[in-house]
Amino acid sequence: MKKEDLRIVYMGTPEFAVETLQALLDNGYNIVAVVTQPDKPVGRHGSVLQPSAVKQLAVSKGIPVLQPEKMKDPEFVQALRGYNANLQIVVAFRMLPEVVWDMPEYGTFNVHAALLPQYRGAAPINWAVINGETRTGVTTFFLDKDIDTGKVIMQLPFDILETYNVEDVYDGLMHLGAEICIKTLDKIIEADGHPEAIPQCRLMTSGEALLPAPKIFKETCRIDWTKSEKQIYDFIRGLSPYPGAWTTLVSPQGKETVLKIFRAERKGMEHGKCCFGNTGRLIKGKCLEVTIADGSTLILHDVQLAGKKRMTASDFMNGIRDIEDYRVI
Structure with missing residues (x-):
């Protein structure tokens, strides 16, 4: 032929x-x-x-x-x-x-x-x-x-x-x-x-489990902060840039807003420090971090508030007063 x-x-x-x-x-x-x-x-x-x-x-x-x-x-x-x-x-x-x-x-x-x-x-x-x-x-x-x-x-x-x-x-x-x-x-x-x-x-190898790849919906993209740092990091990059992993940002007054996270970085658990019991707490420093259930923290780099454009975490921090009083759930 x-x-x-x-x-x-x-x-x-x-x-x-x-x-x-x-x-x-x-x-x-x-x-x-x-x-x-x-x-x-x-x-x-x-x-x-x-x-x-x-x-x-x-x-x-x-x-x-x-x-x-x-x-x-x-x-x-x-x-x-x-x-x-x-x-x-x-x-x-x-x-x-x-x-x-x-x-x-x-x-x-x-x-x-x-x-x-x-x-x-x-x-x-x-x-x-x-x-x-x-x-x-x-x-x-x-x-x-x-x-x-x-x-x-x-x-x-x-x-x-x-x-x-x-x-x-x-x-x-x-x-x-x-x-x-x-x-x-x-x-x-x-x-x-x-x-x-x-x-x-x-x-297939003997005993190999088949992992499916079903269609992704909005609720599929919600971040579960009780998972490990590695799992959350992979979840974020597995949905970036589209459709985007998201979480709910809660203000000190209880107001909830959708926050998408497009880019993050693994930090792990610093020696002598841990964040057990404070899952979803935001930490403001040279960069913006969020605490995870396993005691580690994840550094956030690029985010987007509902109704806003994608921005760096630095711009996000500068736009919200008392950001450490906010949580993500």
Whole structure:
């Protein structure tokens, strides 16, 4: 098989998927159509429709774009079938029904931002950082009827440094995702459309627990100050810069305000000092610290009060009198 023999439909929506689509185009692959989410209303009154990042690139390259509301819509399925694709590639898109993923001759493969079978689900990058992982990666696998359970074609690892937040890992995996997609296509071409793919059960060690990566909601992002310093630190960087870990700031008068924390630093427990029994107390000094249940303190660097812009902890301290009389819960 030659590269020219492949007719590819590409499915994706956000910036993460743009890198891979651009790599496919740069490498001369024949993208016959792009499937992406419908344009989203933006602006104060929702009167302006914003196309997805993937659509913007596709339109600039003259590639036909399909934007179904429902993936099982008969008109969409008929239109998709009309492109006569023999392979589909999915990057950062939604779950596909069998009538769609089973349509091409050579199947549909997904680029997933984790080392499957770990972190199946919608938010693998966030959860890997939240859980303090030191390594993640990208996986290509053929879609089947369940979520992220198909046979694995390839995997590439990525090291997570302790200073990385989600944005750092996102950027790294975005570039690695483009790389693994091209390498996976090389394997597909070499194997005449049918590369070796490994069942995920063969990638697991005996007794290994599978960690999920479910969608993240607002309440998911609330900081639990009773956890350890390391757990809280990882939680903050695992949600920074978006959607942002948050806590409730309580004034001496009992007024509560949402406070997001985007960047923090581990300080630990100073010799001879501890803060047991004072969880959530703010300490003002050269920097702003918050006490944790395990007796340590966490240094805060970048925060945001509800209704305000993101600011440094220094500006935050300067804007509130008697800050040491405040608590976070």
